[in-house]
Amino acid sequence: MSRRDFLLxxxxxxxxxIFVVIVINFMLFRVLPGDxxxxxxxRNVRISAETQQALREQFGLDKPIFPDQFIDTIxxxxxxxxxxxxxxRRPVSEVLMSKLxxxxxxxxxxxxxxxxxxxxxxxxxxxxxxxxxDVGALTFSLVAWAIPTFWLGIIFLAAGSAWFGLPTAGIxxxxxxxxxxxxxxxxxxxxxxxxxxTLTILYLGEYMLIMRSSILEVLSEDYILxxxxxxxxxxxxxxxxxxxxxxxxxVTLIALNLGFTVxxxxxxxxxxxxxxxxxxxxxxxxxxxxPLLQGAFLLLAVxxxxxxxxxxxxxxxxxxxxxxx
Amino acid sequence: xxxxxxxxxxxxxxxxxxxxxxxARALEDVSFDVMPGKTIGLVGESGCGxxxxxxxxxxxxxxxGRITSGNVYFNGIDLLTLSEHEMRAHRWKEMSIIFxxxxxxxxxxxxxxxxxxxxxLLHNLMPRNAAEQRVGELLELVGIPRLRRDLxxxxxxxxxxxxxxxxxALACSPDLLFADEPTTALDVMIQAQVLELLKEIQxxxxxxxxxxxxxxxxxxxxxxxxxxxxxxxxxxxGSAELVYNQPxxxxxxxxxxxxxxxxxxxxxxxxxxxxxxxxPRLNALPPGCRFSPRCHKSMEICTQIAPDLIAQNTAGNAxxxxxxxxxxKLEIKNS
Ligand SMILES: Nc1ncnc2c1ncn2[C@@H]1O[C@H](COP(=O)(O)OP(=O)(O)OP(=O)(O)O)[C@@H](O)[C@H]1O
Ligand code: SF4
Ligand SMILES: [Mg+2]
Numbered sequence: 001m002s003r004r005d006f007l008l009x010x011x012x013x014x015x016x017x018i019f020v021v022i023v024i025n026f027m028l029f030r031v032l033p034g035d036x037x038x039x040x041x042x043r044n045v046r047i048s049a050e051t052q053q054a055l056r057e058q059f060g061l062d063k064p065i066f067p068d069q070f071i072d073t074i075x076x077x078x079x080x081x082x083x084x085x086x087x088x089r090r091p092v093s094e095v096l097m098s099k100l101x102x103x104x105x106x107x108x109x110x111x112x113x114x115x116x117x118x119x120x121x122x123x124x125x126x127x128x129x130x131x132x133x134d135v136g137a138l139t140f141s142l143v144a145w146a147i148p149t150f151w152l153g154i155i156f157l158a159a160g161s162a163w164f165g166l167p168t169a170g171i172x173x174x175x176x177x178x179x180x181x182x183x184x185x186x187x188x189x190x191x192x193x194x195x196x197x198t199l200t201i202l203y204l205g206e207y208m209l210i211m212r213s214s215i216l217e218v219l220s221e222d223y224i225l226x227x228x229x230x231x232x233x234x235x236x237x238x239x240x241x242x243x244x245x246x247x248x249x250x251v252t253l254i255a256l257n258l259g260f261t262v263x264x265x266x267x268x269x270x271x272x273x274x275x276x277x278x279x280x281x282x283x284x285x286x287x288x289x290x291p292l293l294q295g296a297f298l299l300l301a302v303x304x305x306x307x308x309x310x311x312x313x314x315x316x317x318x319x320x321x322x323x324x325x
Numbered sequence: 326x327x328x329x330x331x332x333x334x335x336x337x338x339x340x341x342x343x344x345x346x347x348x349a350r351a352l353e354d355v356s357f358d359v360m361p362g363k364t365i366g367l368v369g370e371s372g373c374g375x376x377x378x379x380x381x382x383x384x385x386x387x388x389x390g391r392i393t394s395g396n397v398y399f400n401g402i403d404l405l406t407l408s409e410h411e412m413r414a415h416r417w418k419e420m421s422i423i424f425x426x427x428x429x430x431x432x433x434x435x436x437x438x439x440x441x442x443x444x445x446l447l448h449n450l451m452p453r454n455a456a457e458q459r460v461g462e463l464l465e466l467v468g469i470p471r472l473r474r475d476l477x478x479x480x481x482x483x484x485x486x487x488x489x490x491x492x493x494a495l496a497c498s499p500d501l502l503f504a505d506e507p508t509t510a511l512d513v514m515i516q517a518q519v520l521e522l523l524k525e526i527q528x529x530x531x532x533x534x535x536x537x538x539x540x541x542x543x544x545x546x547x548x549x550x551x552x553x554x555x556x557x558x559x560x561x562x563g564s565a566e567l568v569y570n571q572p573x574x575x576x577x578x579x580x581x582x583x584x585x586x587x588x589x590x591x592x593x594x595x596x597x598x599x600x601x602x603x604x605p606r607l608n609a610l611p612p613g614c615r616f617s618p619r620c621h622k623s624m625e626i627c628t629q630i631a632p633d634l635i636a637q638n639t640a641g642n643a644x645x646x647x648x649x650x651x652x653x654k655l656e657i658k659n660s
Contacts, residue, residue, distance in 0.1 A: 221429060222424060222428075222429040222430045223429060223430055223431055223432040223433070225385065225424060225430070226424065226430045226431070226432075226493075227432070228385055228416075229383060229385055229416055229417060229421065229422050229424075230416065230417045230421075230443070230444045230447060231413045231414065231415075231416035231417045231418065231444075231447055231448060232413070232447060233410075233413060236447075240443070241432050241435075244434050245432070245433070245434055248434075318434065319433075319434060320433070320434060320477040320479070320480075321433055321434075321477070321479045
């Protein structure tokens with residue numbers, strides 16, 4: 001099987017998976033208890049039964065779930081119409097898009113820092129195996145990896161605000177909303193500092209541990225000895241021969257982790273009252289805002305699937321041995 | 326004028342640190358010479374220290390290994406006195422190595438041609454485009470079409486990979502090539518081809534080869550000299566002809582008996598493992614002669630005093646040494 005076939009197959013497989021997710025997503029919210037119409041009108045019991053029926057007809061809820069509602073819904077989703085949020089009374093897709101940037105900023109920053117620090121630390125630890133660097137980095141990473149997000153978040157929140165006067169909530173001070181980006185950068189940075197630090201520490205451990213074991217394995221390979229025998233310095237061996245091979249598992253991990261960006265944001269954004277997708281979902285859950293939750297689920301699932309596909313493709317690009325799964 | 330040896334190993338002693346402060350002396354007092362352009366065979370059972378000898382010479386021992394005494398003269402320079410930085414300049418440029426079981430000796434994510442070129446560029450031997458040209462020539466020298474430089478190791482067969490390794494080992498035109506059981510991982514037909522290739526290349530390029538092998542047939546066919554090792558020491562050493570026709574050490578004699586018909590050429594798969602008993606464990610070496618527990622001629626002195634390596638009577642200037650009490654009549658009388 002050629003590489004192109006391999007990639008094409010991965011792509012098709014992803015499409016099929018997305019379709020399955022869509023079906024499940026659709027089914028899930030039909031079997032959940034609760035009447036959408038009642039939810040929309042809320043506690044306003046004075047709306048007459050006729051009006052309620054009219055609303056049902058207007059939203060197509062009087063038709064059979066399958067196939068009518070299903071086909072109708074898929075058609076709407078395909079056009080990017082994910083329905084109206086019950087709690088916010090705005091289109092779900094619009095709400096999602098408005099929060100996406102904030103989340104990507106926070107998680108992206110945390111991930112980039114964690115990847116950079118974790119990989120470097122893992123590399124050093126593996127290379128200087130059994131030294132103080134190794135033991136220190138290993139202990140730190142294991143502890144960091146085991147700490148629950150909300151716990152570390154709360155500790156930092158308390159310490160950061162009490163001792164360093166850092167802001168405890170939001171993405172910027174209220175008075176700065178709407179001002180040009182350049183002028184509010186310092187304020188933005190102050191708000192981002194604590195959640196980013198928390199995320200970096202939480203993610204770093206995993207990268208460090210994987211990188212360490214990966215580099216240890218690679219350094220014991222025969223081709224590393226060949227590289228040394230060629231007359232290379234330790235650094236050259238590490239840089240030209242060990243690193244690329246050792247990065248293979250990391251690349252996969254990165255791609256997979258990026259897929260969990262949105263779901264990973266739920267805890268951290270809730271703890272830091274950060275205005276992103278994670279907090280939005282938490283609110284949607286509390287308020288039983290089904291259309292919003294449905295949109296959120298769709299976004300979560302699709303990002304995980306795309307990340308998986310990206311991991312496969314990246315691996316295939318980096319490792320010439322990949323031919324078939 | 327006498328020819329100076331290219332490589333002269335003197336009293337080389339190497340130890341490994343084992344778990345729990347234990348020390349294994351893998352090599353003890355190993356000495357031999359490699360003459361320019363000649364092939365020397367290193368034979369002995371598994372674990373007798375052949376690979377450790379090569380790794381000590383190239384100073385590529387793992388972190389647990391340490392050379393505790395001895396000298397390794399290469400063109401008159403003692404490699405053991407060089408800094409790591411100076412040593413790097415010698416590796417590959419003057420001596421290269423094909424590792425034992427070298428099937429994984431090539432980087433799986435790098436094109437074969439790039440790996441060969443890297444060796445040339447590393448030692449600043451020529452500009453990039455000339456190096457690329459040389460990669461093609463090297464591949465053709467070992468019988469690989471130059472277009473295959475862009476393939477990755479997994480796209481090569483085992484035999485091709487070993488050829489590519491040989492091409493890479495020749496990249497910097499070294500004076501000395503270490504080949505540590507270069508054919509063990511290959512099937513019999515390919516083994517013969519690879520050895521044939523090594524012979525051809527030596528004829529063409531005139532480099533010296535240290536060939537580690539289990540196969541005495543290969544030694545008989547290819548080597549000028551032989552070092553027979555046992556338990557980290559040299560048991561017998563001399564010109565291949567003398568060692569074969571007049572083996573002096575009981576161990577060598579048993580090896581040759583275990584390998585009866587040398588005319589059976591290199592495709593024979595007879596192994597050395599046919600001598601009863603097993604080689605000594607390095608952390609539990611027998612006192613006296615290391616071969617004594619297995620030696621059919623063992624005497625009392627053998628279990629007490631280690632025999633020295635002494636010169637045997639040879640005609641002309643061919644040399645022949647062996648370490649066995651039987652060969653030192655004087656010592657036996659005195660004891
Ligand atoms: N890294 C190491 N740590 C501890 N002991 C080692 C190490 N490498 C080799 N040894 C020991 O040194 C001795 C010599 O090993 P070496 O690999 O040189 O043998 P060899 O003659 O090449 O054997 P083979 O034919 O199996 O390749 C063996 O007893 C082995 O157990
Ligand atoms: S010294 Fe003794 S034990 Fe050793 S090989 Fe000679 S006869 Fe055998
Ligand atoms: Mg060996």
